[in-house]
Amino acid sequence: MVGRPQKIRKIAGAPSVEGFIPKGPRRGRQLRGRGRFRRHEEDIFLLFEEYESIRLLDYEGLNQTAASEQMHVSRPTLTRIYQRARQKVAKAFIEGRVIRFEGGKVNFKAEWYQCTDCESIFNISEKKQEVMEEVMCPLCSGSKIIVYHAADSLMDDE
């Protein structure tokens, strides 16, 4: 996926679970699996940044200015992220859909970045992110770093 380089949005903590499953069978649809958390096209994917906006605004009770500062985004951007987050949660709630925190298993433990200079892709552990001021390329020391979303595809089973 090629897109505009995305600014790194700071997320304080990954969600503690992979997502949420609605209780009971949905009308008009067969219950799939046995309560398995299996991927389905109707699932709602909540991005980490959307999760974080709910955490900061509704759970921590910050105002939008403070939350946007914590996430290192502009206020209008935060407002957009938060609106999307609420729409998704509402849709899941009303339509009885699974909510899945997006990022894949790998990203729950470490986030991946790419250096736009040497193109290397690297992870930064949560421990390190807490003490780091800015992300620097571990290979060429470059500072033009973007978030890399498809890191799961890089992991092969040896």
Place this chain on the structure above:
Amino acid sequence: MKVVITSKENNINSLVDPRFGRAAFFAVYDTDTDSIEWLGNDVVDMQHGAGTGAVNLLANLGAKKIFAVAFGAKVKPLLDELDIQMVIVKENQTVANIIALLKK
């Protein structure tokens, strides 16, 4: 700081070995002293087994970063645990090239 680069041969003009767990050699490069120690994966295999065994050996040597073209899904949690950074580099470049970038 010690970093590890996977390598097809035990010289710096060698290409980076694509697979971390099955790399022929590991170049253990010390950024402070600008010196390299070469480890053959046969030694690693005998002592520890591929993949996760290599991780333990490299961790014992004090490696903080590993440069490879790909990592196995199994070694990922182990590297996280040991606080060793994974750096996925482009294929078809030499160990010397990586070291030159590190010196920048």
